[in-house]
Amino acid sequence: MAKKSFYKIEMLFLKILEKEDCYGYQLTQSIQDITNGQIKIAEGTMYPILYKLQDQGYVSDRQVKVGKRQTRVYYHLEPAGKEYLSQLTHDYYQMVNYPSHAVQ
Template sequence: MAWKDELEENIKCGLVDILILQLLSTEDMYGYQIKQEISQRSGGTISIKEGSLYGPLYRMLEKDFISIRKEFVGKKRFRNYYHLEEAGKQYLDIAKREYESIIGGADAIMKRRVSTYE
């Protein structure tokens, strides 16, 4: 069922940025931690492939939605911690409203609710 995997990826693609920003609104996190939190908090429903996380992170860095700081772990290793910036907070607020609106509309269609405009 390759089409099922493709469908799942297409649906998740639009959500990943919002989920990352939402997590960063509570605390700074490093990449693997973000991946684990998304999987854990979604009850395993949403899992992100190892390399799929960094594209959205780099896009958001370029837009100044998030910033990065390096923190040493041990003597020679470091982790990149991501931090939500003000522009990212504003984007997240708008994105959450849009998400709720779209999900509400899709839910109405999926449940075949009668429109109040008819």
Template sequence: MNIKDNFKKGSVEMLVLKLLAEDDLYGYQMTQMIIERGGGYIKIPEGSLYPTLYKLEDKGYISSYEKLVGKRMRRIYYHLEENGRAYLEKLIQEYHAVNQCIIKILNYNQK
């Protein structure tokens, strides 16, 4: 696992919830939006995405429903629930706090 993967692993929940705060989405759609919005720097393989989606659903932060697309194709869409929205806000606050702390440590000059 490289350094980028280490940082990404802890951010997948937050990124997924942020996307779902905008609209109901299906898994592949989320992976493509993350690639597009991240300029290709962050890629979340489906093998990492779906366990995260299942975990968030088990905790009641998101729900899922099946939708027929065309004549035969079905997609599972995910929807952000209200307690998931509150959890997202906590994750964002914690992310900013940790990020500021890291910046302070990196910029610290001992006299």
């Protein structure tokens, strides 16, 4: 997957986590719902992005036991992640609103 795609997926993950803490499957389902099924994210794509966001201090995780044996890992947006999301959003709108005549 191209770097640009990771950038957009990062932004989607952070935007969803801004509203509530989620576990991995919940994140992928939220993105599918938001995009009317146009974007489907595989675990092999999702987890490396989440781990990268964790390593950078933008997201933290906590384990919650559900049932007798199952544990879910919930991801939480940290203050640094909110700042990063703000920057990503700003950069995205700058790119989208870039005058088309400038690239011709």
